[in-house]
Amino acid sequence: MSSDEPRQTIHGSTAPSTDTREARMGEGADDRFNSKLREAFGTSPFILTKFDQFMNWVRGNSMFMLQFGIACCSIEMIHTYAIKHDVDRYGAGVPRASPRQADVMIVPGTIVSKFGPRMKRVYDQMPEPKFVVGMGSCTISGGPFQEGYNVVKGAEEIIPIDIHVPGCPPRPEALIYGILKLQERIQNGESSPVVVKPYELEEFGDLPEDELVQKLASEIDEDDLVMRYNWADSP
Amino acid sequence: MSTGTESMPEDATDRVDELADLLGSRALTREDHVNAPGFVVNPGDVQDVLFDLREKAGYDHCSCVTAQQYEDRFETIYHLKKYADPTDEVSIVVPTPLDEPVSQSAEPVYRTADWHEREAYDLVGIEYEDHPDLRRILLPETWQGHPLSASYDQEKPQVVTLSEHANPLEPDHEDPESDTMFLNVGPHHPATHGVLHVKTVLDGETIAHIEPDIGYLHRCEEQMCQQGTYRHQIMPYPDRWDYVSSGLLNEWAYARAIEDLAEIEVPEYAQIIRTLGSELCRIASHMLALGTFALDVYGEFTATFMYTFRDRELVQDILEDLTGQRMMFNYFRVGGVAWDLPEPREEFFEQTRDFLDELPAKVAEYNDLITTNEIFQTRCIDTGVLEPDVAKDYGCTGPVARGSGVDYDLRRDDPYGYYENLEWDVVTRDGCDNYARVLCRMEEVEESAKIVEQCLDVLEGWPEDDREVQANVPRTLKPDADAEVYRAVEAAKGELGIYIRSDGTDKPGRFKIRSPCFSNLQALEEMSQGEYIPDLIASLGSLDIVLGEVDR
CATH class of the missing domain: 1.10.645.10 (Cytochrome-c3 Hydrogenase, chain B)
Known part of the structure; x- marks a missing residue:
């Protein structure tokens, strides 16, 4: 039995399993790797495409999401992963607990000053290419908490974001739509320009000297990582 | 019950009188709230008064600690209740002057006051004497100013640190008796149900000490x-x-x-x-x-x-x-x-x-x-x-x-x-x-x-x-x-x-x-x-x- 026989033969076969083993050791693709699609293409099919396009197609259809819960939106995000909405159907639903194994980060909630540097660190730990979905109004502008003394006015102040899903919180359907839009963009090889200068995570010693830096100099080491928020300049 | 809308029921009046007797001269004045009678006490009498209220009057539930700033003073309010009867409430009001907002801590009486007073210090700026660990709790350690106080300027820049995860294993080994190990859980961790950071110190496999570090979602x-x-x-x-x-x-x-x-x-x-x-x-x-x-x-x-x-x-x-x-x-x-x-x-x-x-x-x-x-x-x-x-x-x-x-x-x-x-x-x-x-x-x-x-x-x-x-x-x-x-x-x-x-x-x-x-x-x-x-x-x-x- 070789690979260029039609797949249908398998169904009627009553031969002992040794046949299968021999067949596996033979040349060409195993029957188990066969598919209706492959049959449709003939005996030894091949396709011609641009490598970049192929890679983008693959990327878009296999997205590992970072398991990243922040605030209210994370509850709707869990609902999107769970029964009924099940985002796994679109090849985008494997939540990974470690950022080093994830391609896509959904930012589901308000970013406050204390969490900003942590989020930046998590984002930096993700391997390239990486994409970010901003979920909810807080990641767009700070949402209902925009006037808060402690709230970063949009996740885009810290990391670049590819897709914004508005809502407070967005329904699971809206998040799925956002994820599908992201897949579409990835498949087309599009990426978002970074429009806002992000708050940087930098060494304390590199900050420009001013009153505040001088005041904190006794508390913070020169090579500690810090994030400096300029609240007055925030949008 | 035959309670008029304005007048207090008789047993409630009795209760308030008993409380007034218990507090004696320590109660400077009355400052009643809609829900409960309130007594104003000196910042130095807090522990004394609260101990009496817990031990002698049975107020075993310190429900909440509110701190606020008026034009002429800071104020801490301890909202006390009884687990057996939560309608039996009393408020202890502790005013402190603007230039020296120091008051006695209630932590020795009610353990729960620990975090409540840290929050009051963090957001309003009142300091508590005798408090075991008076640090910021919601805002980062390097924050400047107390946001719910009158003098706070929200426009000012702030610097927040990302301290590399400290590892007390090394300094601990200086002491040959100790071989504890430090473990961070969070703030980004699936088991913390959000953005909680638990600083854990392990002795072998058992937990010697933990400290929840909160404030990663303090959205004002x-x-x-x-x-x-x-x-x-x-x-x-x-x-x-x-x-x-x-x-x-x-x-x-x-x-x-x-x-x-x-x-x-x-x-x-x-x-x-x-x-x-x-x-x-x-x-x-x-x-x-x-x-x-x-x-x-x-x-x-x-x-x-x-x-x-x-x-x-x-x-x-x-x-x-x-x-x-x-x-x-x-x-x-x-x-x-x-x-x-x-x-x-x-x-x-x-x-x-x-x-x-x-x-x-x-x-x-x-x-x-x-x-x-x-x-x-x-x-x-x-x-x-x-x-x-x-x-x-x-x-x-x-x-x-x-x-x-x-x-x-x-x-x-x-x-x-x-x-x-x-x-x-x-x-x-x-x-x-x-x-x-x-x-x-x-x-x-x-x-x-x-x-x-x-x-x-x-x-x-x-x-x-x-x-x-x-x-x-x-x-x-x-x-x-x-x-x-x-x-x-x-x-x-x-x-x-x-x-x-x-x-x-x-x-x-x-x-x-x-x-x-x-x-x-x-x-x-x-x-x-x-x-x-x-x-x-x-x-x-x-x-x-x-x-x-x-x-x-």
Whole structure:
């Protein structure tokens, strides 16, 4: 039995399993790797495409999401992963607990000053290419908490974001739509320009000297990582 | 009871007189609040007075500590209650001068005051003598200024550090006797239910010391509420404190406080709808607690977790029909609810009844899957033990307290809404462990279902021409200047209290939130001492905290 026989033969076969083993050791693709699609293409099919396009197609259809819960939106995000909405159907639903194994980060909630540097660190730990979905109004502008003394006015102040899903919180359907839009963009090889200068995570010693830096100099080491928020300049 | 609206009942007057006798000359003046008598005491007498109130008068529940700044002084208010009778309240008011805001700490009397006073120091800037560890709690250590004090300038830049994870292993080895190890859990970790950071020190495999580090979701909820007008602008925010679909329960906390402050009578029909919606919220909230707990203790991502989310979806559908939103309902109004039940009413009743009819079979299924599961029992029974006295000392409430045998439920003990007219029981368990807390929640789901069913019966028979959903409330609500109230309701996680001080305008002068999770989380250290890391995770799960409510 070789690979260029039609797949249908398998169904009627009553031969002992040794046949299968021999067949596996033979040349060409195993029957188990066969598919209706492959049959449709003939005996030894091949396709011609641009490598970049192929890679983008693959990327878009296999997205590992970072398991990243922040605030209210994370509850709707869990609902999107769970029964009924099940985002796994679109090849985008494997939540990974470690950022080093994830391609896509959904930012589901308000970013406050204390969490900003942590989020930046998590984002930096993700391997390239990486994409970010901003979920909810807080990641767009700070949402209902925009006037808060402690709230970063949009996740885009810290990391670049590819897709914004508005809502407070967005329904699971809206998040799925956002994820599908992201897949579409990835498949087309599009990426978002970074429009806002992000708050940087930098060494304390590199900050420009001013009153505040001088005041904190006794508390913070020169090579500690810090994030400096300029609240007055925030949008 | 024959209580006039203005005059106090006789036994209450007696009670206040007894308190005045007990405090003697230490009580400088009286400063009564809408909910309780208040006594002003000197900053140096705090511990003395509180000790007496706890030991001699039986006020064993330090519900909340409110700090605020007036034009001429700082003020700390200790809201005390009794676990046996939460309607028996007293406020201890401690003024401190602007130039030297130092007052005695209440931590030696009530353990729970530890975090409350740290928060007061962090946000308002009052310092507490004798406090074991007075540091910032919600804002980063390097923050400049105290945001809820009058002199704070919000425009100023801030610098926040990302300290590399410290490893005390090395310095500890300098001392040959010690070989502890440091382990970070969070702030980005699937088992912390949000952005909680638990600094853990291990001795071998057991936990020597833990310190929850909170504030990663401090979104200035109190400031937001102080900037909003009473009538409409505050109500959307409570939905976002405890965002696990407990929205209506939280909204009720604000509604109850403002309605008491402004003396608004809510129509009975609206109270029934409120009760109905709130108990549906409780079911949804406990379902999530159960599902994520199963996820934490035996990694059951497929079965239990998915089942609980299936049921949550059903509840959310019903709530969406009622309120128009899946999670952030904004359905309560001051003096009632936004609108009547959805039309056609029969369909709504039928859908809700269908859900209730199927619920017992589902609860039985959960019991098969979870509570009778051997692995589950091994992980939960006798782990995370919280003794009743310790629970009271830490101000624990809700299923956490009831799982430790503390029979305390504001729906029954301090009745509001329509609960008084319904048949239901308060669930308590004596296990004091993780298992007891989980069982408590599961049984509460059944009790809530009972309440919902009775509400449906009443609503179905309600005369059509008497469906008043809102009281007549002035367009601009301005409660009397300097009126103060602290009111609490039984939210999904426990006692959710609101303190409002009116300054005569249409916005609150001070709006303080007493979150049950904040107090409950404080007990985590006590529960996990000497246990293994997996037990810590189970304890954290069984506390069922929501970081939005812990950090506010």
